[in-house]
Amino acid sequence: MKPPLSKHSIVFFQEKLLEWFKESGRSFPWRKKGLTQYQYIVAETLLQRTKAETIAKFYPQFIKDFPSWKALANTNLEKLETYLKPVGLYKQRSKRLVSLAQEMVKRKGRLPKERSELESIPFMGQYIANAVELIIFNQPSPLVDVNMSRVLERFFGPRKMADIRYDTYLQQLSYKIANHEQSKEINWAILDFAALVCRPKPLCFMCPVNRRCKNFISLSL
Template sequence: MSRSKMENVADEKVGFFQAKLLEWYKLNGRKFYWRKKGLSSYQYVIAEVLLQRTRAETVANFYPQFIIEFPNWNALANAELQRLEDYLRPVGLYRQRSVRLKNLAIEMVKRKGELPKDRKELESIPFMGQYIANAVELIIFKEPSPLVDVNMARVVERVFEPRKLADIRYDPQLQALSYLIVNHKKAKEINWAILDFAALVCKPTPLCSICPVSIKCNLFKNLKVNNLD
């Protein structure tokens, strides 16, 4: 198959995946406080920071009260570490996270709450690794950036192609595919759809029988072949 034909096939599969996931999300998407319209950039960023390597349901249990207790960067920068630790205890590594979150708040107070659009400068801010920077671009700056965590990686690898590197942040194929998939006018919804789909259907042990994209999923195809053998 020529390169142009291969690209057309890939584009067709991506389009199918986007359409099916958006349909699925409309009916099955999870409802979280931080997905509401009209939240401040502070509220969005804090949600993404707390969600990193943490189940969304865990964060949902304390996020609304956290925002009431610490309503802005100034309140968070002036918070006592013990108080932050009390809130973050459910999410693991709470002492480290408390210090890093306070440092982020102190930096944002210095910046008067303004997040830079320059990617290099954005990632230089404490706690602003690749994932959080992508979330800022997606939610604050309305750019089609993927929220690539282990859950999104699992879905993308199963449906499309497995990555080559252990660290998802540096795998060129996974990153390129993820950007291609969310390059859509509903980039935010596609990101949320994939994360919810990973939590509810494409779990570590997948529920292929209820999967809307199984007919084009490489994992499902391989499972069927192996079962026939």
């Protein structure tokens, strides 16, 4: 059983990552204010298992060509697969986007606030549901993927379960980290940090939290 997480360590991590993000964070079209719910959700769906820089080049034109749930729902699946080939995973993405769009058309674009109903929407899943809560409903939810998981586990300690969706320790930790008045920025900071510094092969000499990082300390011993 892991020892309880120190509130001091969590606050230290949040503050240092926000400081880093202010100076070194990335800028993407889906992080701008004033986007529609559709535009936010499409971005998060495209981002899954793909580098943000790849989607950033592709996303603006996608939104022009498919400006609404209705436009996406009425798209021929094979044509959409061809359209999505440049960003990979095109068959999975096409099916996910069209099914999601068709459901949202049925719902007249309205997103339920009840978590169980939100996750019942086809291909919504835990990650997109968290993104909806965070970005659309302004709730402190974590964008937990393999990248965020890597950063949190290195600093605070590893999870036990292979699937991050069901690991109680990682899920509880991520919610504690996201529980901040700048929850969006905390999430973006961790994702950017994972891409630029805390990579699979980390650049520990550039890390602002290395003196308290469990992984860095263990490597230094």
